Amino acid sequence: MSKVGEINIDGNLTVSTNNPAVGIVATEGAAESIAAEIINARRNGHQAIIVGTDGGNQEWRVFARALGARIVDCNALFDQQSMKECLLETAREAGFPGLVFHDDPTSRIDLEASMNVLQESDSFLVDSRSKPPLERGERVLVGIPAYNEEATIGNVVKEGLEYADEVLVVDDGSEDRTAVKAKQAGAIVVEHETNRGYGATLHSLFEQAERACVSHLVVLDADGQHDPSDIPKLVEFQAKSQSEIVIGSRFVGDGETNAPYYRKLGLLVINFLTNLSFGAIRPKSWVKDTQCGFRVYSPRAFENLANDPGIGSQMSASTDILHHAHERNYDIVEVGTNVNYDNENTSSHHPISHGITLVSNILRTIERERPITALGLPGFLCWFGGLAFTYWTITNYTSTNTFPIGLGIVSGFLGLSGILFCFAAVILHSLQQQSGIR
Template sequence: MKITVGIPAYNEEKNIASIIENLSKIADTIIVCNDGSSDNTGRIAEKMGAVVINHERNIGYGGAIRSLFLKARELESDVLVTMDSDGQHRISDVLPVAEPIIKNQADLVIGSRFLEGNQENIPKYRKIGIKMITKLANASLEDAVSDSQSGFRAYSKTVLSAITPSEQGMGVSNEILMKASKNGFKIAEVPIVVSYEGKTSTQHPVSHGVSVTLSTLKFISIEHPLKFYGIPGLIFFGIGLIFTIMTIQGFTETRQILLSAAVIGVGTIIFGTVLLMTSIILYSIVNLVRENSSK
């Protein structure tokens, strides 16, 4: 079975050589996506024997993952393991992460930081953010996961053929999970240990969290428009009816219109109606697109 390791890299000339050297002992092929680095990351990777994809400019983590998927598909890899280039992932975890796919037990495997008590090394702010984003992602997954934001993953040949990531930012991790779940792929998790010593992230945690949350909400709204727009629409419509009834009752008793209740009633009914119509229209469009794409 051909195991390929894919590494998205941006200005990682200090780490990339040692990572490739250690990976060459266990991987059949190593792909490095040099995502617009201004240092020698790409040149070093080429000298070390890796297959290098060079982006002319930095387009983001999601864009790098997309390029790795496409190249692994082109190379007919049986398993693609993705890991970070900043040294926080252990080389020794590569084969355990790939093992469920090798044994035909899973199609996608997440190296989770939250299994078997391995979360002690995770900074508290990251732990809180990861868990919140994971809960949001789990709302659209058939089976809940513990670490939706882990970049240490393994993908089967079937997943590589069926999924082409489109998100260019950090939201690509949740995008792939939601698409995999929609396609009925088996998702598994294995424990990993991550090192957070030194500088291991180039993006501010707040902007990272906001970006991933917005991206996840976007995909949830596309995949489940009736839930995403329809349920809030019903709630607002119901609230509007309550305030409208209160206004009518107040008028029949006092012959005076309570302006605030009337405005709230009419406003929420209109807003709820818009959300309900949006959910129905998007649901129809999404299903029409799916039917056409399956022909």
């Protein structure tokens, strides 16, 4: 087989046959670990060669093909020596200068140590050196929801990798080269076949963080609004405070934003309604920035969120997550960050339609969760208005001896509507109490 100098796979990371290869023995149930080792090898310029027994239905094969690894089927008995021989023969034929042999994909390869041993050895093949098992407290994962963000995703990924162990991009059915750009920058990419919505991408991030057993999941936008250099500050604050959710807020401490005034006004309204839906009346108890996508989640938070069907699939997910947190008494803290709106196309949603959608969703939530506030208070005001119009109707009739039909209709309508609203509020509140919703 002729020697190929450079191999570029899927526009992602370039590996070279001038570097030693990494040979991995595939075992059932270790597909995700195998995928992680392939990515680790390729990120450092090494080709991964996976050996397994005959049969094309194993899950690890799907990952290996998608990540550009070589797959070798070994017809011999599945023992370590036969696996070594298959990998050794493949690596020599492909022209690699050496091979690191890894027979336990559930353990992590210490690639640097393994390559040092190979370099110092006269042998073509050496057994891998393994890292100690990961503990949850060691890893930070940056998760980026993305939709048609090819212009900015590469820089965001590269900057995120400076402050995290891994960067995971969930491409929500983009029509451009977002996924390719993210891979080229070094991210792990999960692709939705269709555009499923912001909430669906967050759900995928929560699931992946749960599987990866990370200590902190940092979520930030793909459009460059958020500054990745703020990641250490937010992570450190979460580690010290043990809070379930840390929000990078535009409106507390040293947080700043150059958002247009109409956006600030819209955020003020949305923040007020969102806090009202929690039952937070006093401003001191408010979440000041309910819609910022720059957040850090603890394991307790993202594990529960990954399994909560109540998190919507669209942009209202940011509010749904806060309701989830409020119901479970999570600690939510806000740390000041800067949000930059100078980038072009910082949102794929029109601000007015987006705001109307958010407000309508919040109002529905208030109606469901706070019926006394949503229905009882307006009902009382309607009833009081009806009472005032009734008084006006009576005084008008006594002074003119003519019944004012218009005033009578208005007073009757307001009074009846108020009674119905109050009655509905009491019924819904009683049902909530009985069903234990609150």
